Amino acid sequence: MLFESIVYALIFPLCFADFDETSFFCKAPPPKLINGLIKRDRVSYYKEQGYLGNMEYMCSPGFYLLGNKTVTCQNGVWSTMVQCIPEKRCLSINIYPLNTQVESNN
Numbered sequence: 531m532l533f534e535s536i537v538y539a540l541i542f543p544l545c546f547a548d549f550d551e552t553s554f555f556c557k558a559p560p561p562k563l564i565n566g567l568i569k570r571d572r573v574s575y576y577k578e579q580g581y582l583g584n585m586e587y588m589c590s591p592g593f594y595l596l597g598n599k600t601v602t603c604q605n606g607v608w609s610t611m612v613q614c615i616p617e618k619r620c621l622s623i624n625i626y627p628l629n630t631q632v633e634s635n636n
Contacts, residue, residue, distance in 0.1 A: 555580030556603040565593045565614040573603070580606075589614035 557580045560573050570586035584602040589595050593614035602609045 554603075554605060555582050556606055556608055557581075558608070560585040560601060560603075561608060561611050563587045563589075563612065563614060565590050565616075566595075566612070569599070587612050592617055 555576065559575075559581055566587045566589045568585060569588040573581050573583040573585055575581050580603075582603055584600050586600045587595070588599065594617050595612055596615050597610060597612040599612055600609075601611055
């Protein structure tokens with residue numbers, strides 16, 4: 531046990547000598563979604579380092595989600611942003627009782 535602790539103490543600093551932890555943080559805050567809302571906020575801000583985590587979005591009523599609902603900070607960059615696209619409504623159709631004959635004036 532003592533030997534393992536000594537080896538760990540000697541090797542651990544070598545493994546992370548060139549490691550820059552700030553490269554994992556996003557400098558800009560998570561993007562805002564037009565016509566959408568934040569469903570779940572799992573983003574943390576670390577002073578002088580930046581943002582880390584992910585944000586889950588949902589669209590406002592009348593819009594549908596295009597893309598991944600979660601945006602994540604990876605290697606200092608936010609993943610591709612989702613979009614909220616207006617829903618297209620179909621015109622209502624006339625429903626006639628069974629065996630009804632429909633005539634046209636054309």
